[in-house]
Amino acid sequence: TRSLKGSATITGDIIIIPIDISTEATTMSMIRNGRKIRKPKSRAERAGVPVTGVAAGLLSADLPAAGFDLVSAMYPVLERTPDRAVERKLASLVAPGGTLLFVHHEVDPAHVHEGFDPEQFLDPATMRASLGDEWEVVVDEARPRHVAGGAGAGHTVDLVVRARRR
Numbered sequence: 001t002r003s004l005k006g007s008a009t010i011t012g013d014i015i016i017i018p019i020d021i022s023t024e025a026t027t028m029s030m031i032r033n034g035r036k037i038r039k040p041k042s043r044a045e046r047a048g049v050p051v052t053g054v055a056a057g058l059l060s061a062d063l064p065a066a067g068f069d070l071v072s073a074m075y076p077v078l079e080r081t082p083d084r085a086v087e088r089k090l091a092s093l094v095a096p097g098g099t100l101l102f103v104h105h106e107v108d109p110a111h112v113h114e115g116f117d118p119e120q121f122l123d124p125a126t127m128r129a130s131l132g133d134e135w136e137v138v139v140d141e142a143r144p145r146h147v148a149g150g151a152g153a154g155h156t157v158d159l160v161v162r163a164r165r166r
Contacts, residue, residue: 058078058086058089058090059085059086059089063093064093065092065093066092066093066094066095066096066098067093067095068093068094068095068098069094069095069097069098069099070094070098070099070101071090071093071094071098071099071100071101072101072103073090073100073101073102073103073127074101074103075103075104075105075152076102076104076122077121078121078122079120079121079122080119080120080121080122080126084130086122087122087126087127087130088130090102090127091130091131091135091165094165095165096165096166097164097165097166098164098165099138099162099163099164099165100127100131100135100161100162100163100164100165101160101161101162102124102127102128102160102161102162103124103158103159103160103161104123104124104158104159105152105155105157105158105159106142106155106156106157106158106159107123111154123159124140124159124160124161125159125161127161128140128161128163131163134165134166135163135164135165135166136163136164136166137161137162137163138162138163138164139160139161139162140160140161141159141160142157142158142159142160143157143158143159143160144156144157145157145158
């Protein structure tokens with residue numbers, strides 16, 4: 001197992017990154033404004049880990065079921081669907097014994113912009129509730145965060161769900 005040193009900073013442009021933490025890695029990034037996967041790919045390759053990049057929507061991406069030891073969704077912008085396709089897809093990517101990590105900012109109703117409905121998007125509580133008996137929820141908590149500047153400065157609490165697939 002190899003770890004990546006100096007991994008990419010999550011800025012909201014990288015929505016989801018499932019990673020096989022063996023000697024190869026796959027990153028899947030849904031990217032705004034046509035940005036490429038160059039930065040995380042070059043950092044991984046400098047660390048000696050070959051990377052395969054996939055630029056696709058989560059539901060349309062051709063990714064192997066149970067193909068990843070770690071699926072990490074950090075501050076994703078994933079719209080809910082009536083059939084829970086997004087939740088099912090995320091969970092289906094995790095190999096037995098693997099981990100699903102889902103982190104998002106807590107939404108403060110006083111700071112919701114007009115026209116934005118947080119219920120339209122997948123959140124940690126909904127992701128956790130969708131997990132079946134084959135999952136052990138290891139962490140389900142709110143964590144305070146202190147970010148002085150940048151895009152995440154207005155958020156003071158992160159909601160974290162980490163689950164292990166049995």
